[in-house]
Amino acid sequence: MSDTFSSQTHAQGPSAPFKVLRVALPSPLRRLFDYLPAHPTPTCGWQPGLRVRVPFGRREVIGIVAELAYGSELPRTQLKSISEVLDDAPLPGDWQWLCHFAARYYQHSLGDTMQLAMPARLRQGHPMAGRTQTLWLPVETHDVTQLQRAPKQAELYALLRQHPHGLPGRAISAHGFTRDQLLALQKKGFAHSQEVILTAPQPASGNLLASPSLPLNREQATALAVLHEKLDGYHPCLLEGVTGSGKTEIYLQLIEALAAKGKQSLVLVPEIGLTPQTLARFRSRFRVPVVALHSGLTDPERLDVWEAAANGRALVIIGTRSAIFTPLANPGAIIVDEEHDGSYKQHDGLRYHARDLAVARAHYHNIPLLLGSATPSFESLQQALAGAYRHLRLTQRPSRHPPAKLELIDLRHQRRQGGLLPGAIRAIKSTLKAGKQVLIFINRRGFAPTLACHGCGWIAECNQCDSRMTLHRQPSLLACHHCDSRRALPDACPDCGSGDLRALGSGTERTEETLQGLFPNVTVHRIDRDSTRRKDSFEQLLKEIQRGEPCLLVGTQMLAKGHHLPHVTLVVVVNADGGLYAADFRALEHSAQLLEQVAGRAGRAAHPGRVLVQTLHPDDPHLGQLAEHGYSALARNLLEERRIAKLPPFCFMALLRFESPREEAALALAQQAAQALRQWLKAANLPVRCLGPVPAPMERRQNRYHIHIMLAADKRSQRHAAANWLVQWLEANREARKVRWSIDIDPQSLA
Numbered sequence: 001m002s003d004t005f006s007s008q009t010h011a012q013g014p015s016a017p018f019k020v021l022r023v024a025l026p027s028p029l030r031r032l033f034d035y036l037p038a039h040p041t042p043t044c045g046w047q048p049g050l051r052v053r054v055p056f057g058r059r060e061v062i063g064i065v066a067e068l069a070y071g072s073e074l075p076r077t078q079l080k081s082i083s084e085v086l087d088d089a090p091l092p093g094d095w096q097w098l099c100h101f102a103a104r105y106y107q108h109s110l111g112d113t114m115q116l117a118m119p120a121r122l123r124q125g126h127p128m129a130g131r132t133q134t135l136w137l138p139v140e141t142h143d144v145t146q147l148q149r150a151p152k153q154a155e156l157y158a159l160l161r162q163h164p165h166g167l168p169g170r171a172i173s174a175h176g177f178t179r180d181q182l183l184a185l186q187k188k189g190f191a192h193s194q195e196v197i198l199t200a201p202q203p204a205s206g207n208l209l210a211s212p213s214l215p216l217n218r219e220q221a222t223a224l225a226v227l228h229e230k231l232d233g234y235h236p237c238l239l240e241g242v243t244g245s246g247k248t249e250i251y252l253q254l255i256e257a258l259a260a261k262g263k264q265s266l267v268l269v270p271e272i273g274l275t276p277q278t279l280a281r282f283r284s285r286f287r288v289p290v291v292a293l294h295s296g297l298t299d300p301e302r303l304d305v306w307e308a309a310a311n312g313r314a315l316v317i318i319g320t321r322s323a324i325f326t327p328l329a330n331p332g333a334i335i336v337d338e339e340h341d342g343s344y345k346q347h348d349g350l351r352y353h354a355r356d357l358a359v360a361r362a363h364y365h366n367i368p369l370l371l372g373s374a375t376p377s378f379e380s381l382q383q384a385l386a387g388a389y390r391h392l393r394l395t396q397r398p399s400r401h402p403p404a405k406l407e408l409i410d411l412r413h414q415r416r417q418g419g420l421l422p423g424a425i426r427a428i429k430s431t432l433k434a435g436k437q438v439l440i441f442i443n444r445r446g447f448a449p450t451l452a453c454h455g456c457g458w459i460a461e462c463n464q465c466d467s468r469m470t471l472h473r474q475p476s477l478l479a480c481h482h483c484d485s486r487r488a489l490p491d492a493c494p495d496c497g498s499g500d501l502r503a504l505g506s507g508t509e510r511t512e513e514t515l516q517g518l519f520p521n522v523t524v525h526r527i528d529r530d531s532t533r534r535k536d537s538f539e540q541l542l543k544e545i546q547r548g549e550p551c552l553l554v555g556t557q558m559l560a561k562g563h564h565l566p567h568v569t570l571v572v573v574v575n576a577d578g579g580l581y582a583a584d585f586r587a588l589e590h591s592a593q594l595l596e597q598v599a600g601r602a603g604r605a606a607h608p609g610r611v612l613v614q615t616l617h618p619d620d621p622h623l624g625q626l627a628e629h630g631y632s633a634l635a636r637n638l639l640e641e642r643r644i645a646k647l648p649p650f651c652f653m654a655l656l657r658f659e660s661p662r663e664e665a666a667l668a669l670a671q672q673a674a675q676a677l678r679q680w681l682k683a684a685n686l687p688v689r690c691l692g693p694v695p696a697p698m699e700r701r702q703n704r705y706h707i708h709i710m711l712a713a714d715k716r717s718q719r720h721a722a723a724n725w726l727v728q729w730l731e732a733n734r735e736a737r738k739v740r741w742s743i744d745i746d747p748q749s750l751a
Contacts, residue, residue, distance in 0.1 A: 018076050021046065022067035023054060024111035026123075030103075030731065032110070033063070034072040036081040042088065049090025052082045053125065062125050064091065064114050066100075086125055091118070092310050092327035094365065099325070101360055105720075106745045107654075107727050108350045116350050117325035121303040130307040131198045131300060135166030136182060136191055146188055152177065153185050160191055197313070199291060199304035208259050210287050214249050223392040227254050227368060231261075231332070235368040236359065238339075238384040240632070241394030242403045243374045243600020244564075248278075251335050252285050254370065259288050259315045263332025267318045268354055270341035271561050272296055276539045278318055278337075286316060293319035293326060321346060324354040324361065331365040334358045338561060339371040339380055340593055345748045353746060355380075374600055375593040375631045378639055379649040385639075397604070404571070404602045404609035406595065406627035408618045411575070418514025419506030419574040424612050425518060431570040432522055432550050436607065439553045439565065440511060441598045442574040445528045446470040447510045448503035451478060451489070455498035460490075464703045473509050474530070483702040511574065512554045519552065527555035560597040569609050571602040576615040576623065583697050584750045585647055588622060589638060596631045646712070648746075652719040655747040656709040656726065657696070660739045663705035667693060669739045670707040677709075677726050688713040688722040697750055704740075708750070719745075 022032040035054055037046055044050075050065045060083055072079060090096070095117065103113040115123055122128060138160035147154040156177045160167060172182060185191045216224065223239060227250070241247045255265040269278055272294045282290045291305045291314040305326075308314040312329030319326065321344055336344070336355050344354040355371065362369035371380050371389070384391035397403070414421050419442060420428075428438050450468040451460040460469040462480040469478035469487070479486045492499045503510065512526040525541055538558070545553065548567045553559060579591030595613065603609020617623060626634045643650045656673065660666040670693035678690050689712040696706035711726075713719035727743055730736040 017070040018072075019046075020069045020072045020079070021052070021065050021082065022069055023052060023063040023082070024066040024109075024114050025054070025056060025061055025063040026111050026115045027056075028109050028112060030107075030109050030727065032066050034069075034074060034079055036076070036079050038082045038085065042085045044089050047090045049087075049093070049096050051086040051091070051122065051125075053084040053086060054082045055080050062086065062123060063111060066110060087128065091122075091128070092329075094331070094361075095310075095325065095327040097364060098357065098361055101364075102350065102352050102357060105360075106350055106352055107723055107743050113350050116322075119303040119306050120299040122306075126303070128303070128307055128310075130304045130311075132195045133168050133198055135168055135194050135196055136160060136172060136186075137166045137194060138164065139190055139192055141190065147190070150184070152181050153188075153190075156181055156185055157190050160185075166194060166196070197308070199289075199301075199308045199314070208256060208287055209285060210283075211285055213253055213256065213285075214246075216249065216253070217246070217396060217398070219394045219396060220246050220250055223394065224250055224253055226390055226392060227370065228257065231257065231368060232366075233368075234363050234366050235390070236362065236383070236388070237368070237370050237390040237392055238376055238380050239370055239372040239392045239394070240376050240381075240384075241372065241374060241392075242397065243597065244397045244403070244604040245374075245394035246398055247337070247372045247394065248281065251337070251370070251372070252282070254333060254335070254368075255282075255316055256286070258332035259286065261332065262312075262315075262330055264309065264312065264315050264317065264328045264330050265333050265335060266323065266326060266328060266331070266358075267316065267335045268323060268337065268344070268358065269318065269320060270338045270343040271558070272320055277542070277563070282316055282318060288315040289313055290316040290318065293317060293323040295320065295322075321354040324352075324357045328365075331367050333368045333370065334362045335370045335372065337372050340373045340375050340377040341561065342590065342748055343561075347749070348742075351742070351744045351747075353748070356746065375596045376635070378589055378635065378642065381635055382639060382649045385636075403630075404599055404611045406599055406611050406613045408576075408623065408627050409612055409614045410618045411614050411616045416506075417518070418511045419614075420511070420514065420572065421614055424572045424614065427570055427610070427612060428515075428552070428572065429519075432519065432552075434569075435550050436569040437545065437548075437551050437553065437565065437567040438570045438572065439555065439559060439568050439598070439601050440515070440572045440574060441555060441557075441560065442506065442508055442511050443556050443578060443594070444470075444505075444507045445472075445481065445509075445530055445556060446479065446507035447473040447513075448507055449505040450503075451501055452504050453493035453496060453498055454500040454502050455493060456496040458493050458495040459504075465701045466698050467701075470507065471503050472530075473513075482698065506574065508554050508556060515552050515554065523549070523551040525551060525553050525555075527553060527559055529556070529558070557594055557598075559601065560594060563601065564604060565601050566604050568601050569603055569607050571599055571609065571611045573598060573611070573613040576613045577617055580617060580620060580623065585642075585645075586748065589635070592622070592626050592631055592634055592638075595626065646714075651712045651714055652716045653747060654711040654719055654723040655744040655750070656692075656711070656741065657744065658693070658707040658709075658739055658741045659704045661704055663699075665739055666705050666707045669733075669735055669741070670709055672733070672735070673726060673730060674709050676729055677711075677722065680725055680729075681722060684721075686713075686718055686722060688718050690722075 019037055021035045021037050023035055025033050048065050053060055053062055099114045099117050103110040258265055279292050293305050309317050310327040317326055336358050339355050346352050383389045431438050448471040451471045460478050462469055464485055465482045467482050469480055472479055477486050508526050508528045512524055515524050579587040599611040602611055658666040658670045674693055681688050692709040693707045696708050711722050
């Protein structure tokens with residue numbers, strides 16, 4: 001793009017038009033800010049996408065030129081000039097497009113969106129350049145007599161010849177050589193230096209594969225053939241495959257075909273815990289550069305990967321949610337693994353959904369999109385059933401063992417130990433005796449859900465939330481899992497003074513303690529957010545588990561997300577009822593997905609699996625259908641219920657959240673907003689349903705009161721128009737500045 005300005009003009013008064021840069025700044029305000037261009041003009045000319053440093057209030061901030069215009073709503077004399085241009089070329093065009101799309105779709109500030117979507121080093125003003133290092137290489141020569149009188153240099157030359165691809169200076173120093181010796185060797189013509197890029201250097205030509213592809217069964221081969229039909233166009237596919245059916249192998253062979261053409265593949269995984277095993281498998285398959293983007297990287301490492309992808313050197317990019325914003329020089333395909341997973345939704349700030357942005361981005365690039373899951377989200381499943389996505393199915397595991405069916409066990413009127421029934425304990429004992437591993441799934445951290453007084457019924461409640469405190473033993477305290485407030489355990493009941501305080505229910509800590517008592521000679525691994533806080537601790541635990549020795553795994557949903565545990569043949573679900581009767585209409589969908597994913601950890605290798613599900617509601621028809629006929633049958637029935645009730649995916653929602661330390665302030669603003677919106681909808685004759693205001697399911701959280709308004713429409717465009725009008729109304733309302741509010745497009749939770 002040349003140094004041209006749009007013909008767009010604003011109210012300018014009598015003065016002549018003048019050049020203006022409209023800059024997106026890190027501000028919650030949904031607007032751009034006008035600045036005068038500085039001199040000299042950047043070498044590429046003024047273009048959208050250039051980072052600039054500008055005065056903003058009493059400080060200077062880094063923004064991005066979003067538009068070029070002639071004229072401003074303000075007179076030229078009131079406009080400031082930019083202080084500095086930070087780039088010689090604009091940031092990648094596909095990245096700019098995605099930021100504009102996300103800001104517009106999710107009703108968010110463009111400046112904030114761009115700040116979130118770029119690496120921290122770029123936000124801080126560092127150049128968009130990958131780090132390099134100097135490698136020292138030997139110069140092959142037959143005349144080594146020059147080094148006879150310099151034995152250390154001769155030793156150094158011999159070391160370099162052992163590493164013909166080069167050694168960095170740090171490695172040379174570690175062998176006991178000095179920089180002076182290295183420079184002397186260079187002066188004599190025995191060594192030379194070379195700058196190389198640290199991340200994703202250009203791959204060597206030749207075979208793309210470091211290890212051969214695995215043979216495909218008939219279903220896998222059919223699915224891959226469908227994907228190959230349209231590698232050069234937008235081709236959305238839903239790959240619904242039972243757990244352990246070989247979806248990853250299809251990803252790998254699709255990527256192989258694209259890499260052969262020099263095309264890049266972006267692979268999204270839901271959790272950082274899945275990244276190391278996915279990365280290891282991909283790197284063991286390919287010789288091409290495979291890089292990872294996730295929250296565990298340092299800021300320089302993150303920029304290195306971003307730059308390697310933007311310049312096309314990295315052909316395979318694996319990342320968590322935010323990796324969807326990675327620029328691609330030669331996009332070939334986007335793959336979203338475990339596409340149903342709630343981790344793809346950002347729950348604060350820019351409330352985007354990475355899967356939905358992947359759909360938009362694949363359409364923009366005109367490339368294939370592959371969504372994989374054993375338990376597809378209802379949104380993706382409905383798209384497949386309606387014919388908008390190709391629906392590919394994998395029903396067989398390579399082991400030939402069918403996925404284990406859920407066996408429902410009635411919790412009523414039975415005595416439990418650490419949440420476990422006698423029948424479950426007997427099954428655990430039998431499995432361990434056979435030399436196999438057992439996974440005990442309990443989706444509740446801590447020792448027990450709460451602490452209660454047996455004398456008067458007092459229950460430990462959070463002082464800041466409408467929630468009970470969870471009892472922890474390691475360390476010993478009460479903690480709220482909603483606001484993270486903590487307090488010491490009381491010695492006696494604060495209401496009646498009784499010392500008879502009892503833990504109610506079971507968490508991972510209590511179940512771990514029970515199992516250690518029942519099986520003292522067996523290793524028990526507890527895997528939850530508390531036990532895996534240290535860096536790489538989760539990865540080390542998985543490596544130990546995969547060695548195959550008999551052990552017990554006690555874990556939360558961290559263990560349910562795609563991990564390959566080949567030696568687990570028994571899964572025990574301590575309590576399946578957590579989400580069956582929750583207020584959120586998505587709760588049953590999410591519970592069914594979680595149960596099916598947990599069950600999928602059993603029997604993935606040579607031996608068949610078994611899944612025991614403890615429940616207080618063994619007669620529940622939905623739970624019964626899931627156990628008897630599987631997720632697919634239940635999902636279709638629930639979709640029909642959603643269609644009748646006009647709930648997503650058969651309508652489009654937006655959730656307005658209001659919060660304030662004063663309940664009356666949040667409620668008053670929400671009532672004004674709802675009334676104003678209803679009047680506007682009536683005048684505009686727009687068929688959008690406005691529900692509320694109502695208190696949030698947990699009304700008080702962190703000492704703030706939460707009020708909701710829900711918008712629902714049959715068409716996205718209608719929902720979008722109503723949400724956009726309401727956002728503008730709130731931004732113009734002075735009372736709205738006293739109450740914190742946010743908008744969530746396509747909310748995944750009503751919390």
